Amino acid sequence: MSEMKTPDARAEIPDPMIDASLRLPLLALFGGAAFWLVVSSVLAMIASIKFHAPDFLAACPWLIYGRVQPAADDALLYGFCIPAGLGVALWLVAQLGQAPLRGAIVPVVAAKLWHLGVLVGLIGILSGNSTGFAWLEFPRAGSVILFFAYLLLALWAMMNFAARRERALHPSHWFLVAALLWFPWTYSTANLFLVAWPVRGVVQGIIGWWFANNLIFLWLALVGVGTAFYFLPKFSGRPLQSYYLALFAFWTLILFGTWCGIPPGAPLPAWMPTLSSVAATLTVVPVLAIAIIMWKTLRGPTSGCNITPAPLSSLSANEVGGEGRGEVASLSLNSNPLAPSPLPAQAGRGSRQQSQAAPPTNCEPKGGPFCFIRFGFASFVLSSLMFIAMACPRISRVTEFTWFGPAQTQLQLYGFFAMTMFGAIYHLLPRVVGVELPFPKLARLQFWLSMSGVLLFIVPLAIGGVEQGMKLNNPGIAFMDATNAMLPFLRTSTVGLLLILLGNLLFALIFFAMTFVWGKSLLKKAHAIVTAPLKNQEVKA
Amino acid sequence: MKNGFWIFIAVFLALGGSWCGFVLAPELQLGGAKQTTVLNTSDVYPVGRPGEATQGSSVYRANGCAACHTEQVRQTGMTCGVTLTEAGKNPQAVTNLISSLVLINLTKEAADAASAKITAGGGKTEIHITATGPDIARGWGMRQSVAEDYLYDQPVQLGSLRAGPDLANAGARADANWQLLHLYAPKSEVKGSAMPPFRYLFEVRKIGREPSPDALKLPPEFAPPAGYEVVPRPEARELAAYLLSLRANAPLYSAPISP
Numbered sequence: 012m013s014e015m016k017t018p019d020a021r022a023e024i025p026d027p028m029i030d031a032s033l034r035l036p037l038l039a040l041f042g043g044a045a046f047w048l049v050v051s052s053v054l055a056m057i058a059s060i061k062f063h064a065p066d067f068l069a070a071c072p073w074l075i076y077g078r079v080q081p082a083a084d085d086a087l088l089y090g091f092c093i094p095a096g097l098g099v100a101l102w103l104v105a106q107l108g109q110a111p112l113r114g115a116i117v118p119v120v121a122a123k124l125w126h127l128g129v130l131v132g133l134i135g136i137l138s139g140n141s142t143g144f145a146w147l148e149f150p151r152a153g154s155v156i157l158f159f160a161y162l163l164l165a166l167w168a169m170m171n172f173a174a175r176r177e178r179a180l181h182p183s184h185w186f187l188v189a190a191l192l193w194f195p196w197t198y199s200t201a202n203l204f205l206v207a208w209p210v211r212g213v214v215q216g217i218i219g220w221w222f223a224n225n226l227i228f229l230w231l232a233l234v235g236v237g238t239a240f241y242f243l244p245k246f247s248g249r250p251l252q253s254y255y256l257a258l259f260a261f262w263t264l265i266l267f268g269t270w271c272g273i274p275p276g277a278p279l280p281a282w283m284p285t286l287s288s289v290a291a292t293l294t295v296v297p298v299l300a301i302a303i304i305m306w307k308t309l310r311g312p313t314s315g316c317n318i319t320p321a322p323l324s325s326l327s328a329n330e331v332g333g334e335g336r337g338e339v340a341s342l343s344l345n346s347n348p349l350a351p352s353p354l355p356a357q358a359g360r361g362s363r364q365q366s367q368a369a370p371p372t373n374c375e376p377k378g379g380p381f382c383f384i385r386f387g388f389a390s391f392v393l394s395s396l397m398f399i400a401m402a403c404p405r406i407s408r409v410t411e412f413t414w415f416g417p418a419q420t421q422l423q424l425y426g427f428f429a430m431t432m433f434g435a436i437y438h439l440l441p442r443v444v445g446v447e448l449p450f451p452k453l454a455r456l457q458f459w460l461s462m463s464g465v466l467l468f469i470v471p472l473a474i475g476g477v478e479q480g481m482k483l484n485n486p487g488i489a490f491m492d493a494t495n496a497m498l499p500f501l502r503t504s505t506v507g508l509l510l511i512l513l514g515n516l517l518f519a520l521i522f523f524a525m526t527f528v529w530g531k532s533l534l535k536k537a538h539a540i541v542t543a544p545l546k547n548q549e550v551k552a
Numbered sequence: 553m554k555n556g557f558w559i560f561i562a563v564f565l566a567l568g569g570s571w572c573g574f575v576l577a578p579e580l581q582l583g584g585a586k587q588t589t590v591l592n593t594s595d596v597y598p599v600g601r602p603g604e605a606t607q608g609s610s611v612y613r614a615n616g617c618a619a620c621h622t623e624q625v626r627q628t629g630m631t632c633g634v635t636l637t638e639a640g641k642n643p644q645a646v647t648n649l650i651s652s653l654v655l656i657n658l659t660k661e662a663a664d665a666a667s668a669k670i671t672a673g674g675g676k677t678e679i680h681i682t683a684t685g686p687d688i689a690r691g692w693g694m695r696q697s698v699a700e701d702y703l704y705d706q707p708v709q710l711g712s713l714r715a716g717p718d719l720a721n722a723g724a725r726a727d728a729n730w731q732l733l734h735l736y737a738p739k740s741e742v743k744g745s746a747m748p749p750f751r752y753l754f755e756v757r758k759i760g761r762e763p764s765p766d767a768l769k770l771p772p773e774f775a776p777p778a779g780y781e782v783v784p785r786p787e788a789r790e791l792a793a794y795l796l797s798l799r800a801n802a803p804l805y806s807a808p809i810s811p
Contacts, residue, residue: 065745065748069750075748075750077617081619140614142613184556189559189563200575205707209707211585212582212585212700213699213708214583215708217575266566269570270573270574276626277624278696278697278698278701278702283574286573408626412713416712484686485686486690490690491745
């Protein structure tokens with residue numbers, strides 16, 4: 012790709028048509044996701060309390076630890092992460108390709124179907140019909156619904172991708188399109204060979220690990236990094252550093268990353284865990300490449316001077332979009348979206364735009380979405396390194412079967428992926444519904460709650476896990492003593508979960524407040540007859 | 553990478569490669585696995601679980617016991633020892649030979665070498681293999697778990713967190729009565745146990761004309777009110793049968809130990 016066509020030089024005009032075309036599918040996806048996010052943290056809280064009071068809710072078979080814990084994990088992954096990721100991917104593909112989504116009713120239905128599948132799956136787990144495979148606990152009825160809902164959503168995203176008006180590919184495209192193709196393959200393989208026509212014996216374990224790795228590590232990495240590659244240049248005002256490094260990171264990530272996931276101690280012929288450990292070691296390469304890209308994009312010296320006016324204007328239009336967009340989107344689709352907002356409140360930002368034309372020392376980015384995405388990126392690097400460390404046989408001897416594993420998973424799912432999605436959603440939702448973020452301060456508060464929650468959860472569990480592992484490896488220490496030594500760490504992690512729960516509640520509150528304001532404005536504009544029933548549906552979802 | 557086609561190719565190569573490696577190849581290598589024989593015997597291993605235990609495996613799955621328990625024993629190494637079984641024609645020479653050799657805590661090669669020397673001197677020997685590692689020292693098993701152990705499990709419930717002890721050999725450690733008492737009230741059997749009770753697998757009912765022979769004999773602080781008894785439901789019985797069937801100690805070619 013030639014220099015002229017680098018992604019940041021593309022004329023990316025924020026087109027209200029595009030945002031409007033995505034409105035209903037995204038509201039359906041994110042609405043259910045916000046709901047399941049809260050459900051997942053409530054379930055995780057219940058599970059966590061059981062370690063302090065084993066008798067807590069033990070009489071109710073629907074709420075025992077062995078059901079609530081996998082249900083909490085699946086509610087976070089399938090309920091929040093995947094639909095939120097799909098929504099953000101739909102928006103990014105449309106935005107990058109400058110093509111409005113056609114036939115939006117299909118993704119709306121598919122989104123509802125997806126959330127129905129999650130409901131069926133969670134009821135299945137809680138009623139004792141889990142399949143017994145990690146991350147694949149949903150019984151058959153639930154997974155079939157999820158699979159077809161995903162196919163529809165991915166198909167629409169791919170059609171939008173094929174119809175893009177801006178033909179050149181942005182690095183985000185590779186990651187997102189790859190992720191769209193990734194899930195159907197891994198999910199169908201796992202369901203066919205583990206649930207529908209199960210293979211025999213320990214091969215089940217291997218396929219289970221392969222699936223979990225390709226979903227939790229790779230799918231999330233592809234969507235999350237793809238999203239960050241779009242947003243970080245926007246926030247910093249510098250192009251992605253650089254295109255070729257991103258290409259390299261993409262290829263190495265999918266070439267090495269797919270082979271990870273089989274624990275070194277697994278009861279298997281030696282070649283499998285060995286191959287997996289080697290692959291995990293090589294995965295350091297893409298992780299570092301991604302870290303370098305992010306670092307240089309955010310902190311790069313003077314590269315920002317090269318930005319052409321085009322992205323600057325689009326950047327400023329994006330920055331001010333929140334305020335003007337309400338009218339732009341719903342009143343006049345033809346008005347010039349590039350027109351700077353005359354609101355006095357914009358003075359601060361306006362001066363920043365001007366200074367960006369000058370050397371980019373003043374590009375210091377601010378605002379809620381940026382915090383989320385930056386924290387998500389740091390979590391990605393850290394959780395990937397933890398993941399890689401766990402694949403090293405010598406470290407795995409200590410960390411395997413301890414709380415270190417759940418800490419890593421939580422950092423990946425929540426610290427990295429969910430946080431990145433929060434940032435993306437706070438950025439795009441005001442543009443999509445044409446309503447300003449109702450309580451910007453609350454979004455900041457959510458950031459602090461979620462961030463401190465996830466840190467309070469994972470830091471004690473990771474440290475405690477190492478200690479637990481060392482104690483378990485010393486047969487002189489009784490098992491009960493090793494387990495009891497975990498209790499202070501588990502207590503702290505419960506406090507972390509409480510903060511996460513509050514953060515999630517705030518997110519849901521902000522989201523539903525926004526749909527509510529949007530619904531009210533619709534009513535006011537006498538579109539009520541057409542759209543009010545949809546609004547009601549949203550609120551329920 | 554100028555168009556979407558290349559992304560498709562990339563995904564196809566990367567994911568397809570690992571699909572062949574970690575889905576297809578293991579299935580070809582292990583999917584057709586049959587029973588093996590226990591080392592130095594003609595017994596087959598594993599023998600399927602009895603019917604009640606198979607149902608119990610599904611109770612184990614439904615209640616998510618694998619969220620806290622693993623079923624895989626790890627082993628860090630093994631040590632060998634050589635013992636003399638017959639002194640042969642020249643006992644004095646063999647005794648002298650033995651006193652000059654180290655016969656315990658050997659590697660397999662050293663044990664073979666020592667054994668060869670004694671055999672050359674006219675004696676007969678036996679080599680004992682013992683697995684080592686913290687899991688083994690904790691009494692969770694006599695050897696590491698290997699692929700053969702899971703042949704008849706559906707689903708295979710390896711587990712990933714040891715909030716509770718490993719259960720690969722739970723059947724070798726306690727009897728059915730203990731398992732039932734422990735499921736009903738873990739604290740009655742293990743002081744300060746952090747395992748949640750599974751009372752709903754039991755029925756607390758008024759004692760009829762005669763107390764049921766199956767009623768649990770609980771210590772007073774866990775016993776039901778006078779006139780009542782605790783009787784395991786079928787699920788509890790099946791689960792206990794499953795736990796009793798958990799034994800993966802047979803010496804195998806892939807995990808040699810001396811019984």
